[in-house]
Amino acid sequence: MTTYDVLIIGAGASGLAAAAAALEKGARTAVLERNDEPGRKIRATGNGRCNYSNVDAPRSAYVVDRLRQLAGIEPAVEEGRIYPRSFEAATVAEALAKAASGADMFLGTKAVSAKKDVDLFAVETEDGRSFVSRALILACGGKAGIQYGCYGDGYKLAKAFGHSVERPIPALDAMVCAEDLEALHGVRAQAKATLSKESGVTCGGEFCSIYVTKDPEGSAVGKTPETALPVSESGEVQFTRNGISGIPVMDLSRYLKLEAGSVFTLSLDFFPELSAEELDGLLNERKQSFGMGLKGLLPEKLAEYIEEPGKGRSAKDLCFPVTGTRGWKTAQVTRGGVRLEEVDPESFESSLCKGLYITGELLDYDGPCGGFNLNWAFYTGLAAGGSAGKEG
Numbered sequence: 001m002t003t004y005d006v007l008i009i010g011a012g013a014s015g016l017a018a019a020a021a022a023l024e025k026g027a028r029t030a031v032l033e034r035n036d037e038p039g040r041k042i043r044a045t046g047n048g049r050c051n052y053s054n055v056d057a058p059r060s061a062y063v064v065d066r067l068r069q070l071a072g073i074e075p076a077v078e079e080g081r082i083y084p085r086s087f088e089a090a091t092v093a094e095a096l097a098k099a100a101s102g103a104d105m106f107l108g109t110k111a112v113s114a115k116k117d118v119d120l121f122a123v124e125t126e127d128g129r130s131f132v133s134r135a136l137i138l139a140c141g142g143k144a145g146i147q148y149g150c151y152g153d154g155y156k157l158a159k160a161f162g163h164s165v166e167r168p169i170p171a172l173d174a175m176v177c178a179e180d181l182e183a184l185h186g187v188r189a190q191a192k193a194t195l196s197k198e199s200g201v202t203c204g205g206e207f208c209s210i211y212v213t214k215d216p217e218g219s220a221v222g223k224t225p226e227t228a229l230p231v232s233e234s235g236e237v238q239f240t241r242n243g244i245s246g247i248p249v250m251d252l253s254r255y256l257k258l259e260a261g262s263v264f265t266l267s268l269d270f271f272p273e274l275s276a277e278e279l280d281g282l283l284n285e286r287k288q289s290f291g292m293g294l295k296g297l298l299p300e301k302l303a304e305y306i307e308e309p310g311k312g313r314s315a316k317d318l319c320f321p322v323t324g325t326r327g328w329k330t331a332q333v334t335r336g337g338v339r340l341e342e343v344d345p346e347s348f349e350s351s352l353c354k355g356l357y358i359t360g361e362l363l364d365y366d367g368p369c370g371g372f373n374l375n376w377a378f379y380t381g382l383a384a385g386g387s388a389g390k391e392g
């Protein structure tokens, strides 16, 4: 049986980056992937355009440079978001697979257990094969996007080495509301969206139990480490039959931790540039002069919904009780995972087991929309692959 220098479980963003970095060090490398193709999820990212980094993401320059060196991925920047120059996600998946092609790639191969005997790791697969290596990289992702092969296998594998896992929660997802929103289905509008806890209760000063994980350099990504609700994000919101989506709502979903008894409210302000008095004045003027209020200022269905007689709805504070997110199929990232304190912040080597590395979404890290999550997957994969490859 071949003893590999580096064995990687998962051929997603972080696993392929890790393989390319390990191969660069001359390590004999193998990758196990349960799907029958590498990089399946990468192809679906960024609406097929793969927003793989962001100028504000930690170590983004490093990620961009290394992906250019190792895989020939040239960047293009659009409002701070970094895409491949082709604006085609498939080209990123293909370039990475090519950069990792010096590794033995075992597709359709699901790892089911892993352990370390003295100096060597032994991994068993569902079809009864065994793989042996000096270093092992768990790059199995989280649970978001189960249709891309992510069932949370990595948590079990990491726990077998004594790691603890922060409860995985679907994040960057549409929110589901208690109300029937059929009347608004398909409407898109610019709004300032605010998430608060407990309907009708002032949330200022109350701390949500969710906090944004820190990056290895210690600076919080996007928000302060503990964020007091309410939290607001602005941009285009989209209504579905039973919920609300759009980038600001998806970003806010990272703060939702629905526990028994917790009630969250999403409030939409369609006129953040005006005070309530200014908006009232404008609407009264329009009604007197033109016989219409919100019509012409907002999409028609939305204007009619807000102005429905007897409902007392407001275009500055349109409130929806939130019952949850849509779930693992539509969530783009997993909040929670293997605790960051249990890996080295530079190499992502486990502090509990020498030679074991944990990367990407499997770790307890998540960022907002805009390239932060792929940047993290690539950064951790490149760092772990380089370090594990050196040991070989």
Ligand SMILES: Cc1cc2nc3c(=O)[nH]c(=O)nc-3n(C[C@H](O)[C@H](O)[C@H](O)COP(=O)(O)OP(=O)(O)OC[C@H]3O[C@@H](n4cnc5c(N)ncnc54)[C@H](O)[C@@H]3O)c2cc1C
Pocket: 009, 010, 011, 012, 013, 014, 015, 032, 033, 034, 035, 039, 040, 041, 042, 044, 045, 046, 047, 050, 051, 052, 053, 109, 110, 111, 112, 139, 140, 141, 142, 144, 145, 148, 149, 150, 151, 153, 154, 331, 332, 333, 359, 360, 361, 362, 370, 371, 372, 373, 374, 375, 377
């Ligand atoms: C629809 C969608 C769009 C997204 N768009 C963006 C975007 O534009 N920008 C951004 O920054 N982020 C985006 N994300 C998030 C980003 O794709 C992930 O954070 C990132 O892919 C995580 O990389 P990873 O390598 O850790 O895990 P994954 O990419 O999930 O890869 C893990 C791999 O491990 C394999 N695997 C799992 N278990 C086993 C096992 N037991 N044995 C063998 N193989 C196994 C899986 O099949 C998978 O291929 C998006 C996510 C989704 C779902």
